[in-house]
Amino acid sequence: xxxxxxxxxxxxxxxxxxxxxxxxxxxxxxxxxxxxxxxxxxxxxxxxxxxxxxxxxxxxxxxxxxxxxxxxxxxxxxxxxxxxxxxxxxxxxxxxxxxxxxxxxxxxxxxxxxxxxxxxxxxxxxxxxxxxxxxxxxxxxxxxxxxxxxxxxxxxxxxxxxxxxxxxxxxxxxxxxxxxxxxxxxxxxxxxxxxxxxxxxxxxxxxxxxxxxxxxxxxxxxxxxxxxxxxxxxxxxxxxx
Numbered sequence: 281x282x283x284x285x286x287x288x289x290x291x292x293x294x295x296x297x298x299x300x301x302x303x304x305x306x307x308x309x310x311x312x313x314x315x316x317x318x319x320x321x322x323x324x325x326x327x328x329x330x331x332x333x334x335x336x337x338x339x340x341x342x343x344x345x346x347x348x349x350x351x352x353x354x355x356x357x358x359x360x361x362x363x364x365x366x367x368x369x370x371x372x373x374x375x376x377x378x379x380x381x382x383x384x385x386x387x388x389x390x391x392x393x394x395x396x397x398x399x400x401x402x403x404x405x406x407x408x409x410x411x412x413x414x415x416x417x418x419x420x421x422x423x424x425x426x427x428x429x430x431x432x433x434x435x436x437x438x439x440x441x442x443x444x445x446x447x448x449x450x451x452x453x454x455x456x457x458x459x460x461x462x463x464x465x466x467x468x469x470x471x472x473x474x475x476x477x478x479x480x481x482x483x484x485x486x487x488x489x490x491x492x493x494x495x496x497x498x499x500x501x502x503x504x505x506x507x508x509x510x511x512x513x514x515x516x517x518x519x520x521x
Contacts, residue, residue, distance in 0.1 A: 330356045331363055335377035340412065344374060344419035371420070371430040375437045378416050382408065382438075388445050394453035398446070398472065399500065403492045406476055410487040414480050421481065443469055459503040471499050 334356035338347050349370050353360045367373045386404045389397045409417065424431035446469055454461040459468070475495055479487050 327356070327358050327362050328366060331358060331366075331373065332377045332380050335373050336381070339374065339377065339416055344416070344423055347374070349373070369429065369433065371423070371427070371433045372437070374416070375420065375433050378413065378420070379438055382413050385413070388449060393458060394449045394456065395458040395500065397449050398453065399496045401446070401449075402472060402476070402496055403489075406487050406492040406495070407489070409476060409480055414487065418480055421477075446472070457505060459500075460505040463503070468503060471502060475499075 331352060335347075335352050338351060338355055342351075347370065349360050349363055352370070352373060353363055356363075363373060367376065385408050386401065389400045391397075392400075408414070420430060420434055424434060447465055450459065450465050450468055453459045454465075476487065479485055479491065485491065
């Protein structure tokens with residue numbers, strides 16, 4: 281008896297085989313075999329990439345506030361309906377276009393110790409935010425102050441996922457005793473990121489290698505587990521004062 285396919289997805293379709301070769305449809309032609317890629321799907325993927333590329337191009341020359349779904353569609357050579365097939369707002373398109381390049385440029389290294397990985401990641405982030413990516417993020421955050429939906433999109437599409445990765449590395453560092461475990465992990469992440477975003481938004485000082493070096497040195501000093509006896513001199517001074 282043929283296995284029934286699930287209406288909720290293609291997993292069941294690609295994992296079954298019809299009992300009759302003559303009646304087998306393409307999607308059930310072999311166990312684990314991907315369905316044939318139709319010309320329609322290829323055109324659809326090409327349109328999606330064209331939309332992201334067009335958005336990136338516009339962001340290079342146009343402030344975010346002046347970009348619209350219409351301008352993205354015009355630059356990509358598609359209709360607005362094609363954009364709304366994947367994204368429900370301009371903010372969603374812009375954030376995904378940003379992620380399209382940003383995540384590959386600011387990875388979390390997996391070589392060396394967790395503490396070293398955090399330091400390397402922060403250096404990569406500061407270097408990336410000193411250029412185009414930083415300008416885009418600053419504009420997204422600025423627009424989000426008047427439109428909560430923009431901030432929601434930014435948090436859900438980027439912020440939460442990035443912090444989940446950093447939390448995993450922090451937990452490894454805490455477990456190995458490389459950073460202190462008596463401080464809330466959320467606060468530790470804020471200590472890592474807050475000075476970077478402050479400079480990004482205020483633009484009072486540069487995001488450069490000198491800042492990256494000093495910031496990492498300072499925050500890692502704060503996160504270093506207290507040494508045995510480090511509090512004793514202070515306690516002793518209080519007793520003799």
